[in-house]
Amino acid sequence: MTVLVFPGVRLLDVTGPIEVFATADEFGGRYRVRLVSPDGADVVTAAGTGLSVDLPAAQVSYDSDVVVVPGGPEWPSLIKDDALLDAVRALDARSRRTVSICTGAFLLAAAGLLDGRRATTHWRFADQLALRYPTVTVEPDALFVRDGHVMTSAGVSSGIDLSLALVEEHLGAETARTVARDMVVFMQRPGGQSQFSVRTRTPYVRQEALRQVLDAVAGNPSANHTVAAMARRAGVSSRHITRLFHDELGTTPARYVEEIRQEAAQALLELGDDPMATVARRTGFGSPESLRRAFVRNLGITPGAYRARFRTTVSRDAADAGSHPPEAT
Known part of the structure; x- marks a missing residue:
């Protein structure tokens, strides 16, 4: 060489x-x-x-x-x-x-x-x-x-x-x-240069209540992160937490939670051989079908195909x- x-x-x-x-x-x-x-x-x-x-x-x-x-x-x-x-x-x-x-x-x-x-x-x-x-x-x-x-x-x-x-x-x-x-x-790493960590590409947020919500989602993706649950955690109304996500992050609460959960699922698929049901449960998707729909919608491939790509460098x-x-x- x-x-x-x-x-x-x-x-x-x-x-x-x-x-x-x-x-x-x-x-x-x-x-x-x-x-x-x-x-x-x-x-x-x-x-x-x-x-x-x-x-x-x-x-x-x-x-x-x-x-x-x-x-x-x-x-x-x-x-x-x-x-x-x-x-x-x-x-x-x-x-x-x-x-x-x-x-x-x-x-x-x-x-x-x-x-x-x-x-x-x-x-x-x-x-x-x-x-x-x-x-x-x-x-x-x-x-x-x-x-x-x-x-x-x-x-x-x-x-x-x-x-x-x-x-x-x-x-x-x-x-x-x-x-x-x-x-x-x-x-x-299946996917391209744009697939940086969700947290690293999340802009700094000014609202302390929203930062606490984001930390809670990232810290435990499998927990209850409905809009109502996040609003209670932040001490604001559901309408207000939705507005904070829109104004500060340019996205919806549901979309952000799905991105964090998908990133967590990707990490499990890359590093282990857990059954899809286990991956779905540990990352908050609940079922293999919900996990599959999210992967197909966001990455264009199934979770199984995603995992398989880590068995070779050939894209x-x-x-x-x-x-x-x-x-x-």
Whole structure:
């Protein structure tokens, strides 16, 4: 595996994939990681950490199973760096699989490697990628996209998702699951970049009574959270609590409760094998049918299909993934 680094590269874009492949080596992998830079000089990352480089990109004389192109916060200037883009093209020519992490997609696009392909990048920059490179079909909500021999990933942690998918290609799903368990990460997070935690994307609310209600829902999704129960908890009328949800959160009490319960159900499905009746009861849905309706309505898949997706890194839109030999350079 060859990782292209440069001054100002984002540290986790580099170390995340490396850690996945290093962990895979503990379970039968034979990855050899080399860091290269356009001129062979050591680099300082955006975080201020120095990275020791093995050789200049131009001196790479071996074929790589994987070439990783990370991103960096100064990507607008990086896409104008001819030496860096030349290095991207040269490494791609010697690789079986070229992948980008986060804003590294801009480097692939600027080098012409994404022309006519589907791709993704961090959600904050997806519109800019589509605007700058109209020949690229940008999928802003994807965690990673596989098109031919090129793979692109979203935010920095999605580089881990992508790397696990590559381990599955090389060593099989069971080894990838073992690596994921060892690193305490998911095999694949079904759904896209927009599926952040309900609580983390909930805006700050000014009303103390509403904050107490929200904490109670998140703390025990299976409890009684009817409008009347929430109103009693807040010490206000049902009409007033409904108005607070609308004014402060832009949603209804029932919708918010369902989102919290669904998130709790997703966590149980991702991490365990409890019967659907147990999952439904523990998360407040009451019955497997209510659980199923919520998943189909909000995610477009059944709870069983959701759980199954955590048995492999392969997503529905990544069916073109090929297999590669387990030894990677």
